[in-house]
Amino acid sequence: MKKDSRVASVLIAPSFIPLIAFLILPMIAAVTLSFASWDLLSPIKFVGFSNFKELFSHSLFYKSLFNSLIFIAGYLPLVYFLGLAAALGLNKKFRGSNLLRAAYFLPVVTSWVVVSLLWKWILNPDGGVVNSFLHVFGIHGPGWWTSPTWAMPSVIIASVWKDLGYVMLILLSGLQSIPPEYQEAAAMDGATKRQILFRITLPLLTPATFFVIVISLINNFQVFDQIYLMTGGGPDGSTSVLVQQIVKNAFDYGRMGFASAMSMVLFAIILLITLAQLRLQKRWVHYA
Amino acid sequence: MQRNARKKFTALIGIALMTGITVVAAPAQAAKKTTITYFSFSASPDHIKTLNSIVAAFEKKNPTINVKVENAAYADYFTKLKTRIAANQAPDTFELDYQDFVTYADAGALLNLGTVSAKDKSFNKNIYYGKAYDVFAQNGKQYGLPSSYSTVVLFYNKDLFNAAGVALPNSSWDWSDEAAADKALAAKLPSGTYADFQPVQFWEFYKVLGQAGGQFLSANKKTALFNKQPGINALNWLVSKQTNGWKPTPAQMGTMDDGAMFAAGKLAMWHSGIWEFDAMKNVPFKWDIAVEPGGVTPGNHFFANDVSVSSKTKNADAAWKWAKFLTSDASSVKLMIDSSWEIPATSAKAPLAAYLNSPNPPANRQAVFDALKNPVVPPVIRQQSQMQDAVNAWLSKALDGSVSVTDALNGAASDVNAILAKE
Numbered sequence: 001m002k003k004d005s006r007v008a009s010v011l012i013a014p015s016f017i018p019l020i021a022f023l024i025l026p027m028i029a030a031v032t033l034s035f036a037s038w039d040l041l042s043p044i045k046f047v048g049f050s051n052f053k054e055l056f057s058h059s060l061f062y063k064s065l066f067n068s069l070i071f072i073a074g075y076l077p078l079v080y081f082l083g084l085a086a087a088l089g090l091n092k093k094f095r096g097s098n099l100l101r102a103a104y105f106l107p108v109v110t111s112w113v114v115v116s117l118l119w120k121w122i123l124n125p126d127g128g129v130v131n132s133f134l135h136v137f138g139i140h141g142p143g144w145w146t147s148p149t150w151a152m153p154s155v156i157i158a159s160v161w162k163d164l165g166y167v168m169l170i171l172l173s174g175l176q177s178i179p180p181e182y183q184e185a186a187a188m189d190g191a192t193k194r195q196i197l198f199r200i201t202l203p204l205l206t207p208a209t210f211f212v213i214v215i216s217l218i219n220n221f222q223v224f225d226q227i228y229l230m231t232g233g234g235p236d237g238s239t240s241v242l243v244q245q246i247v248k249n250a251f252d253y254g255r256m257g258f259a260s261a262m263s264m265v266l267f268a269i270i271l272l273i274t275l276a277q278l279r280l281q282k283r284w285v286h287y288a
Numbered sequence: 289m290q291r292n293a294r295k296k297f298t299a300l301i302g303i304a305l306m307t308g309i310t311v312v313a314a315p316a317q318a319a320k321k322t323t324i325t326y327f328s329f330s331a332s333p334d335h336i337k338t339l340n341s342i343v344a345a346f347e348k349k350n351p352t353i354n355v356k357v358e359n360a361a362y363a364d365y366f367t368k369l370k371t372r373i374a375a376n377q378a379p380d381t382f383e384l385d386y387q388d389f390v391t392y393a394d395a396g397a398l399l400n401l402g403t404v405s406a407k408d409k410s411f412n413k414n415i416y417y418g419k420a421y422d423v424f425a426q427n428g429k430q431y432g433l434p435s436s437y438s439t440v441v442l443f444y445n446k447d448l449f450n451a452a453g454v455a456l457p458n459s460s461w462d463w464s465d466e467a468a469a470d471k472a473l474a475a476k477l478p479s480g481t482y483a484d485f486q487p488v489q490f491w492e493f494y495k496v497l498g499q500a501g502g503q504f505l506s507a508n509k510k511t512a513l514f515n516k517q518p519g520i521n522a523l524n525w526l527v528s529k530q531t532n533g534w535k536p537t538p539a540q541m542g543t544m545d546d547g548a549m550f551a552a553g554k555l556a557m558w559h560s561g562i563w564e565f566d567a568m569k570n571v572p573f574k575w576d577i578a579v580e581p582g583g584v585t586p587g588n589h590f591f592a593n594d595v596s597v598s599s600k601t602k603n604a605d606a607a608w609k610w611a612k613f614l615t616s617d618a619s620s621v622k623l624m625i626d627s628s629w630e631i632p633a634t635s636a637k638a639p640l641a642a643y644l645n646s647p648n649p650p651a652n653r654q655a656v657f658d659a660l661k662n663p664v665v666p667p668v669i670r671q672q673s674q675m676q677d678a679v680n681a682w683l684s685k686a687l688d689g690s691v692s693v694t695d696a697l698n699g700a701a702s703d704v705n706a707i708l709a710k711e
Contacts, residue, residue: 040374041395125539126480143539148688235538236684251367252673254391 034261039254051261060237060245061262065269067152068241072220074156080212082160083167084205088197090168091175101172105165112162116229119158120145148238151231155239159226167212174208175201206285214277221270242266322606323354326614327372327379329365330436330593330630331357334566338627345619346610353606373397378598380607384432386423386592387666394670398431399597404608405430415616419663420592420633432594433615434633436624439659440495440589442466442581443550443558443650446574452476457557459658461581463499463525466557470534473556483534485546486559488526488687490676491589491666496522498587498664505667505704509711512704515697521583523693527686561591562656566628569648577650579659590663592633631656671707678703 034051038044055061090101107115122129123144131141145154178201186196224243227233233240233248242262250259331339336359343355358379360368366388372378384392392398405411413421413430420434444457454472457465466484473483486492494504494514502518505511513519529535541549550558551571559580568575580588595611597604614620621632621639628648632639644653669675679700686696 039391039395040370041392041397120543124542126542128542143537146538146542148690234684236688236690237681248677251370252677253671254370254673 030260030263032260033257034264036257036260038256040256041254047257051258052265054258055261055265060240061242061265063237064240064242064245067237067239068221068223070152071156071159071223071241072217074153075159075220076213076216078156079160079163079167079216080209083164083212084171086164086168087171087175090172101169104168107162108165110162112225112229115158115162116226119154119161120230123154123157145231146235148236151235151238155226155230158230159223162226163216167216170212171205171208174205178204203286207287210277210281210285214274217273217277218270221266221273321352321354322603323356324380324601324603324606324610325356325358326595326610327358327360327365327369327382329360329362329383330563332359332361335624335627335629338623338629341623342614342620345617345623346613349613349617350606350609353609355610373598376600378600380601380603381595381597381611383435384424384594384596386594387668387672389424389432389594389596390426390668391670391672392596393426393431397599399599399601399604399607400429400431401433401597401608401611402430404597404604407605408608408612411612415635417633417635419590423592423665424594424596432596433611435593435595435615436630437590437592437633437660438562438630439591439656439663440559440561440580441577441655441659442579443560443564443568443575443577445550445553445556446576448473448477448481448553448556448573452556454556456576457578457581459579459655461578463581463583466581467528469557470529470532474532474534477556480540481554482536482540482549482556484529484557484559485535485549485555486526486529487546488523488530488683490679490683492526492559493522493679493683494667495587495589495664496526496583499583499585500525501584505669505708509667509669510708512701512708515694515701518584519697520694523683523686523697525583526683527693530687531689561589563630565648565650569628575649576652577655578652579655582662586662587664588659588662590660590665593630669708670711675704675707678707 033044035046035048036044037047037051086104090097090104123131125131125141125143125146128141128144130144134141142150144150182200182204183196186200191199222243223241224247227239227241227244228247231239233244243266246259246262246266249255249262326343328339339357339359343357346355347353369379369382378397389398416434417437420437421430424430424432424434442457442461446456449456452473453476454469457469470483477483497504497514497519500518500522502516502522503513506513514522530537536549536554544552544554546555546558546560547564547567549555550560551568553571553573562577579586595614597607597611601607615632616634618636618639621634621636622642624630624632625639625643625646628646631643634640640657644657646653667675682691682696682700682703685691685699686693691699
């Protein structure tokens with residue numbers, strides 16, 4: 001047993017090197033820098049809590065936090081319910097179901113650069129696919145990603161489209177792990193399809209739902225790629241989110257300390273929300 | 289006996305060969321090559337070949353020095369440069385523009401070139417265009433050799449002007465002439481084609497403010513002054529182009545940028561930099577340039593780039609040789625001019641004559657030098673990017689009409705004052 005664990009340790013050890021180099025050390029550096037002022041060019045100067053004081057009095061921080069929450073509020077319900085619908089539909093074997101599953105998953109493995117270009121083209125205000133379609137019905141389409149009102153919905157639509165296959169896959173695996181006996185027993189007892197769905201299937205799908213929500217929330221607070229590529233935080237700051245502000249402060253403004261303080265606050269927000277979810281899961285997650 | 293003779297002969301050959309090798313190897317060791325790095329943004333994407341040719345010419349003239357070139361697009365360049373300096377891996381030599389130069393000089397990241405130029409008896413600063421040389425000095429120390437300078441001019445599509453029957457722009461135009469042409473063109477241009485494009489952002493605003501007779505910052509750089517009447521006039525002029533329908537809105541532009549629109553023949557006038565000449569070389573219509581129209585006074589951008597040397601370089605002499613060659617050697621200047629890569633910062637008349645008489649468009653290259661007679665230099669502070677973003681955020685609000693021009697300028701001035709207070 002001891003020998004086994006020694007072998008295991010030796011085998012695991014190499015993976016610790018990148019973990020320490022690219023995760024643990026940068027995290028320690030970020031914590032340290034959050035109490036410092038550093039423009040990457042001059043020597044580091046420690047400034048106590050002043051980065052945090054400035055952060056909490058910074059209107060752009062609250063605006064970015066608000067925008068991150070708007071993104072989550074728009075993205076999460078959409079991706080979950082559409083993912084659930086796709087998973088329920090594809091939970092049955094039919095001709096072409098495997099092909100459809102692969103098709104849904106294709107955007108997940110597609111680069112954000114490609115996806116953002118595609119959606120910018122689809123949502124191009126002048127002559128884009130969506131506005132041209134709306135024009136057929138006499139509707140003057142919005143400015144989408146060029147409009148302060150529609151830029152965030154544009155990013156949400158593109159994000160939902162890209163991640164739908166991933167959510168569908170998780171929920172599909174959750175559906176397939178539900179023992180069919182439960183549904184069969186309910187059907188024999190005279191339960192309708194609707195009753196089976198809401199009383200048996202969905203409650204037993206809650207572990208997968210819980211996983212989707214936890215992972216999505218962690219990822220959503222760190223949303224960056226699609227914002228950077230589609231809108232750059234604009235127009236008029238309407239899609240400026242926390243990570244985008246962190247990158248801007250760190251590398252454009254040379255305010256590494258302030259950006260690190262922002263990262264710490266973002267880390268605390270994600271940690272608290274995840275811990276709260278873990279505590280609350282006992283009330284609504286049912287394991288079969 | 290014979291065997292001994294053969295042994296001696298073999299030994300002699302061996303010694304001769306060894307000596308030969310030593311003799312051959314000795315100069316090779318003496319000529320040990322120094323490798324220096326050069327990091328550039330202005331070569332991307334159109335002038336990388338030209339830069340490589342300049343490097344080849346330099347290495348031919350200086351066989352003991354290798355120059356390793358790295359390029360990055362302007363948008364990513366300063367992030368990469370800063371992180372390399374922070375990681376103690378600064379390139380030996382790198383390009384800076386005037387507005388970013390101040391931050392690097394203040395932070396001690398640049399070598400005082402006076403320390404190396406003093407040893408170079410052949411160096412004479414008069415080989416450079418004086419204004420471009422002087423802007424890269426701070427507190428009496430020279431931190432860069434000017435490589436190029438540039439300005440912004442009014443590009444115009446001759447075919448669209450002629451089709452609309454509107455008189456072509458000329459260097460005596462002011463805002464009212466441009467507005468009259470915008471109006472006449474807008475009435476006659478087909479749908480999807482626009483009279484004008486002038487961006488509404490920091491870079492354009494401070495110049496138009498200069499044309500309106502205003503000042504961006506106080507002389508001591510403690511207070512923003514752009515929210516006074518000249519600033520209001522300047523921003524009203526910029527915003528009016530969109531509100532009057534002369535300039536396309538972001539929604540009308542969609543995924544096309546202004547350069548792509550001009551190249552596609554969808555813009556009659558385009559305010560843009562002379563670095564676009566090469567990119568517009570093969571467009572399928574006739575175009576030319578004029579000096580940008582002024583307001584109450586003429587005013588044109590003056591941008592300058594330099595080659596700076598890292599304060600941490602271990603090869604200061606080689607770096608100096610390369611910086612001097614790139615910025616002033618006749619072969620380098622010629623290659624830059626032949627590829628329309630901005631204007632080399634030389635004081636020599638002959639290369640500039642070649643620039644003026646280039647067979648490539650635009651024909652009126654004299655407008656470039658006329659524009660530089662009334663230079664407006666960008667306002668520069670240490671927190672340059674932050675100031676630019678603060679101003680841009682408010683200019684966007686004025687452009688989309690969510691706040692009035694006056695409120696936008698007051699908001700921007702308040703934000704800039706807060707940044708200046710922390711300088």
